[in-house]
Amino acid sequence: MNNLKLLNQSEVKKILTMKDVLQAVEDAFGSWGRGEVQMPPKSYLIFDEQNGDLRSMPAYLPGKNAGVKIVTVHPDNTSQGLPTVMALCVLNDPNTGFPVAVMDAGLLTAVRTGAAGGVASKWLAKEGSSEIGLIGSGVQAQYQIEAHLDFMNIDHIKISDPNKQATKDLSDWIKKKDSSIDISVTDIKNACDCDVLITTTPVRNPIVMDSMIVRPHTHINAIGADAEGKQEIEGNLVKRSNVIVDDWTQTSHSGEINVPCHEGWFTKDMVAGEIGTIVAEADSSFKNVLTIFDSTGLAIQDMATANIVLKKAIEKGMGIDWSPLK
Amino acid sequence: MNNLKLLNQSEVKKILTMKDVLQAVEDAFGSWGRGEVQMPPKSYLIFDEQNGDLRSMPAYLPGKNAGVKIVTVHPDNTSQGLPTVMALCVLNDPNTGFPVAVMDAGLLTAVRTGAAGGVASKWLAKEGSSEIGLIGSGVQAQYQIEAHLDFMNIDHIKISDPNKQATKDLSDWIKKKDSSIDISVTDIKNACDCDVLITTTPVRNPIVMDSMIVRPHTHINAIGADAEGKQEIEGNLVKRSNVIVDDWTQTSHSGEINVPCHEGWFTKDMVAGEIGTIVAEADSSFKNVLTIFDSTGLAIQDMATANIVLKKAIEKGMGIDWSPLK
Known part of the structure; x- marks a missing residue:
């Protein structure tokens, strides 16, 4: 019994399904909304000279394993053939x-982020939404679409990204x-004319402008x-939007609203809701109004997902057993 | 290059020497005192029903690897044949x-805690100290003695513990x-008549009383x-003592002074010094007065020690290589 299970990324990939992760992330948000979980704030180590950082993210969902995700973000890694984001879950x-x-938690991080977008759209987008706009066509856009495919009848996706190769890869x-989904490659303004807008770019100056959002019910x-x-x-x-956060502390520190908060004109009382409370209370009151889900990623998403991976790995006899106490 | 090294406890044991750890912990305290390190506060997950907790402890010593120790404390574990304290360092x-x-960090935690006591006595105990008093004779008492043997000429150790077997094991x-050290098994009062007193018990009501400390220079x-x-x-x-802390936030929360702090009569301005500053400034001004070192254990001690373990493991070709990204 004194073994732990080691799971690398290809093993995690064989086990993880978006359907399972969507359910796990939705359940975790609900538990968070009901005040059942423990999730201390993320801790940061900053590597200024190396242009990177490390975040340790502990969480405990009662009835499941507790744990810590240790994730690093190094934007210059691509030049060395390493991912920008690497992570382990213990x-x-x-x-x-x-x-x-x-277990490796790089892929897990990408998938649970996609799932958070899916859960948010399930609760915040207008019933019968069928058009998605994508600003940014990198890898995270794929996970977002995969999550939305699970519950939404998508008939049209508008993609805007200056990187033609990335746009083509995503379209393919x-x-x-x-194959039944219409795909348009278009400008940002046209992509914003949609039911669900998903922004996944690394920009530091706004590119989605107020005038571009023309439908009264668009969910972003x-x-x-x-x-x-x-x-x-x-x-x-x-x-003019209803801003829904995953966690106020995180979003005001490093989410979409961090600059408005630092500028001083966006304050906690302007938040329209928290995704956890909305899931916990099955609150459908935001479905016909303009909403922004500010997603920064919660440690409970990681723990909920990692728990599924471990459970399935044990069932399937996957991974390597290692004895730390030996 | 995309492998990480797995090191279990017996491998760590083969590599770790108290001499190396003493130096690493003293260096880490010095870096801490000079403000060179990053060490966010410990985060806690509390398992009330299971009578246990998990602490995640991140730290970064520039020039070395960064990392997180994940340590759990479950006092009821002994009935299951598991250690009370288990830990991994990433x-x-x-x-x-x-x-x-x-790497497994259970043994590492015990050794670096012993080393912190050694470093504190090196800087805070009177020159020529030769008598040690031990209140509590569990495993941590061994590591404390091992650390003190490295730099102190001990001629007499007085042990006080109601557990006769533990006392005999420690004496042996x-x-x-x-074999040249005199050993007395005695009561608490007599053990307190010493140069360096080391308390390692889990009590919740004081057992070292004011009247028992009779030498003006005793370091505790x-x-x-x-x-x-x-x-x-x-x-x-x-x-009436000069209280030296490893870290004010930790000691006021969970160290020897936590109860006085919660009672409100011990405040931050009553702290006589921090071990980091004392090491950084080579401050010998406390050697002839009554001192208490309040040790709670810093993540930088763990990282400094884990870095030694990894470096030596690589030199010796020890451990298992595992590829999380595969």
């Missing part, structure tokens, strides 16, 4: 503290997933801003 | 974020280490109190 049995798993990937998943100084959405649009 | 390369090691262990390493509500030393003795 899971511990709350009964004894014994570490029961160490979508066609393979569902603001995914890109994940550090101080980043923002994708113009202030006036933030002002 | 080390990351600050250049890329890549996780370079996962000391005799093996150095207060190791036992590591959670809210625990204390080993009577308030009046705390009041």
Whole structure:
């Protein structure tokens, strides 16, 4: 019994399904909304000279394993053939503290971020939404679309990204997933004329302007801003939208609203709701109004997802057993 | 290059020497005192029903790997044949974020705690100190003695503990280490008549009373109190001593002074010094006065020690290589 399970990325990939992760993330948001979980704030180590950082993210969902995700973000890694974001999850049995798993959490992070967007759209987008706009066509856009395909009848996706290769790759990937979906490659303004807008860019100056959002019910998943100084959405649009956060502390520090908060004109009382409370209360009151989901990623999403991975890995006999106490 | 090194406890044991750890912990304290390190506060997950907790402890010593120690404390574990304290250290390369090691950190925690006591006595005990008093004769007492043997000419050790077997085991262990040391098994009062007093008990009501400390220069390493509500030393003795902390936030929360702080009569301005500053400034001004070192254990001690382990493991070709990104 004194073994822990080691799971690398290809093993995690074989096990993870978006359907399972969507359910796990929605359940975790609900538990968060009901005040059942423990999730201390993320801790940061900053590597100024190396242009990177490390975030340790502990969380405990009662009835499941507790754990810590240790994630690093190094934008210059691509030149060395390494991912920008790398992560490990360590899971511990709350009964004894014994570490029961160490798993790669890079892919897991991408998938649970996609799932958070899916859950947000499920609760915040207008019933019958069928048109998605994508600002940014990198890898996270794929996970977002995969999550939305699970519950939404998508008939049209508008993609805006100056990178033609990334746009083509994403289009090809979508066609393979569902050939019935119309795909347009277009400008930002036209992409914003949609039911669900998903922004996944690393920009530091807003590119989604107030005037571009023309439908009264558009739901925006603001995914890109994940550090101080980043923002994708113009202030006036933030002002007239219902802003739903995953966690106030995180979003005001490093989410889409971090710049407005630092500028002083966006305050906690302007938040329209928290995704956890909306899920916990099955609150459908935001479905016909303009909404922005400010997603920064919660440790409970990671723990909920990692728990699924471990459970399935044990069932399937996957991974390597290692004994730390030997 | 995309492998990390897995090191279990017996491998760590083969590599770790108290001499190396003493130097690493002293260097880490010095860096801490000079403001060179990053060490966010410990985060806690509390398992109320299971009578346990998990602490995640990130730290970065520039020029070395960054990392997080994940440590659990479950006092009821002994009935299941598991240690009360279990821990893993994850080390990351600050250049890329890549996780370079996962190692068992249970033994490492015990050794670096012993080393902290050794460093504190080196700087705070009277020159020529030769008599040690031990209140509590569990495993941590061994590591404390091992650390003190490195730099102190010990001629007499007085042990006080109601557990006769533990007292005998510790006495036998000391005799093996150095047969020239006199060992007395005695009561708490007599043990307190010494140059260096080391308390390693889990008590919640003080057992070292003010009247028992009769030498004007006694240095006390207060190791036992590591959670809210625990204390080993009577308030009046705390009041008349020079209290040196490892970290104010930690000690006021869960160290020897946590109860006085919660009672409101011990405040930050009553702290006589921090071990980091004393090491950084080579401050010998406390050597002839009554001192208490309130040790709660810093993540930088863990990282400094884990870095030694990894470096030596690489030199010796020890451990298992595992590829999380595969």
